[in-house]
Amino acid sequence: MKFSERAMQVTPSATVKVSNTAKAMIRQGIDVINLGIGEPDFKTPKVISDAAISAIQAGKTSFYTPASGLPQLKEAIANRIKQDYGVIYPADQISVTSGAKMGLYVLMQALVDQGTEVLLPKPSWVSYRQQVLLAGGKPVVVETGDDFKITPETLDAAVTRNCKVLVINSPQNPTGTVYSKDELAAIGKWAVFHNIILIADDIYGKLVYNQNAFYSLVQAGDEIAASTVLVNGVSKAYSMTGWRIGYVAGAPELISKVNSILSHSTGNPATVSQYAAIAAFESDQSEVETMRKAFEERLNKIYPLVQEIPGFKLAAKPQGAFYLFPNVEEAVKLAGLNSSAELVDVLLKKAHVAVVDGDAFGMSGYLRLSYAASLENLLTAVERITKFMNQFLQKQTSGGIGIETD
Ligand SMILES: Cc1ncc(COP(=O)(O)O)c(C=O)c1O
Incomplete structure (x- = not known):
C-alpha cells in the first residue's frame, strides 16, 4: 500500500510506545514500575464522575x-x-x-x-x-x-x-x-x-x-x-x-x-x-489542590534521590508538571552503552523501570521520569535504578565494565 507523504513522515508517540511496552510486561506478570507515563495516577474526583453518571441517567448524553x-x-x-x-x-x-x-x-x-x-x-x-x-x-x-x-x-x-x-x-x-x-x-x-x-x-x-x-x-x-x-x-x-x-x-x-x-x-x-x-x-477546586500537594511531596522526596543516582545529573529543581529530566550521558558511559535510548532499554529489561528517552523530546542524552506514580513505587523505582547503576561503579573499581544489551 502506498501511503501519503504526511503519513510516511509521522512516527508513533515514544511516550505511548514505552508505556505500552511496560503495560505488556506487567500483563506477563513482570513487576515493572511505569515512570514512562504522562498521566496522574489518581481516580477522577467523585463529584466529576457523579456528574457524568447523572447526565447519562437524565438521558442527556445520547x-x-x-x-x-x-x-x-x-x-x-x-x-x-x-x-x-x-x-x-x-x-x-x-x-x-x-x-x-x-x-x-x-x-x-x-x-x-x-x-x-x-x-x-x-x-x-x-x-x-x-x-x-x-x-x-x-x-x-x-x-x-x-x-x-x-x-x-x-x-x-x-x-x-x-x-x-x-x-x-x-x-x-x-x-x-x-x-x-x-x-x-x-x-x-x-x-x-x-x-x-x-x-x-x-x-x-x-x-x-x-x-x-x-x-x-x-x-x-x-x-x-x-x-x-x-x-x-x-x-x-x-x-x-x-x-x-x-x-x-x-x-x-x-x-x-x-x-x-x-x-x-x-x-x-x-x-x-x-x-x-x-x-x-x-x-470547588479543593481536590485539584490535594493532588497538587501529593505531586509536590513526591517531587521533594525523589529529586534529591535521583540526583544521587550514579551518572544522573539534574539541572535546577523542576517547579511544575510531574517530570524529572536528568542528563544521563555519564550513566550511559558508565554502563558501557552508546546512547540514552540503550539505557532506557536496559533499565526496562534489567531494572524493570520504564522511562522515556530524551530523544523523543529532541534531546538525546537525557531521560524523562514521570512522578505521576505512588510515592512507594517512585521510591522503589529510584532504588532499582540506583542499584542497577551502582554495579557499574563497583565493576569500574574492580576493572571490568560493560553490559549485554539484549
Ligand atoms: C505538554 C502537553 N500538552 C498537551 C498534552 C495533551 O493533553 P490532553 O490529554 O488534554 O490531550 C500533553 C499530554 O501529555 C502534554 O504533555
Missing part, C-alpha cells in the same frame, strides 16, 4: 452537541479562565476539543501551510513536532540553556522569515520548567514585534510547587494576549486523561476556523465527558 462544545461547558470554561487568569473570553472565542492534543492539532491545521515554520523550544513535548509535520509545516528548534528556557536572544538566533507560530509550554513537559511573568512578557513582546502567533499550552498550569507561581502568556499584557491562543484542558489538573476534554481560546476568526475543522473531523467531544468537564470547572 446526542451530538455543537462541534465546538456545549454552550454550558463553554460558559464554565470562560468562568474558570476568568477566575484563574483574570482574562475574559466570550463563548464564541472558545472551542472544546477532544483533549488539548486535538486542540493543538487543529490549531496547526488552521495556521500552518506547506513550509510554514513553527518555533519549538528544545526540548519540547513529543507531539508538537509531529503535528507541525502533519500540517505540512517545518518545526524550527529554539536552543535553550541549562535552565531549558528560551529567551528573545535564542529566538533571534532561530527565527526566519517563514516563522509564523511559537509554542510555549509552561510548566513544561519534559523538564518541569516554569517561566516567570517577566520572562513571558519578554518572549511575548518579541513575538508581537515579529508578528508571530503564540500558542500557550497551559495544560500543567495548576501543577506548580514549592511557592513557585504560574503565569500564562495571556496575563502578560493586552497586546501579547491578543496574539496568543490559549490551550488547556482537564487531563492533568483533574486527573481526567481518559475523558478527552481540552479547549482552545483565542481570536473569534481563528476559533471559527477551528470549529469548521472540528465539524469535519472529530465532531463534538464525547457528550458525557463534556458534562463531566462542566463539573470539573465549576466544582
